[in-house]
Amino acid sequence: MVAMFFSEAGARPWTWEASPSEHKKWVKVFKACDEDNKGFLSREDFKVAVLMLFGYKPSKIEADFAMSSVNPHASGILLEEFLSIVRKKKEVRLHWNEIRHIFTAFDRHYHGYLTLEDFKEAFKQVAPKLSERTVLDAFREVDQDSDGLVSFRDFEYAMNYGQNEAQLL
Secondary structure (H helix, E strand, O other): OHHHHHHHOOOOOOOOOOOHHHHHHHHHHHHHHOHHHOOEEOHHHHHHHHHHHHOOOOOHHHHHHHHHOOOOOOOOEEHHHHHHHHHHHHHHHHHHHHHHHHHHHHOOOOOOEEOHHHHHHHHHHHOOOOOHHHHHHHHHHHOOOOOOOEEHHHHHHHHHHHHHHHHHO
16 A cells, blocks of 8 residues: 555655765775775774764664674775765665655644644645545555554654565566
């Protein structure tokens, strides 16, 4: 059902590509954090690089995950692996921001949740040909606990679920 809702609403699989200048910035950060020009980032180097690019120090779990995702025979994260990790982090952050923006547009009364009326009004604006039944079905599916209110978490889950299904089609 969610996939149908998103396809009728015109949703598309979410993609993003780094600009050449952004790619150069990432390479520059890698080189700046690669102490002693060893050709890879150690765990601590990686933490500094993430801090420089994203403004936060990654948790031990995040650093462990990054280190475990690289070649087990390597001493650290190579440039291409680092670029892949950064691209994915950036893509996730941008996707989350896009979902937050859509949720905020639907939340026209700034309650922090969406009602069926919010859904109806939003879809009247962006997809006026959607049937009221489709909007109602979508709302019911997104309203995970059936309390008549859709939290951002419910909305985010539905958006990601719908995108994942749309990518399978």
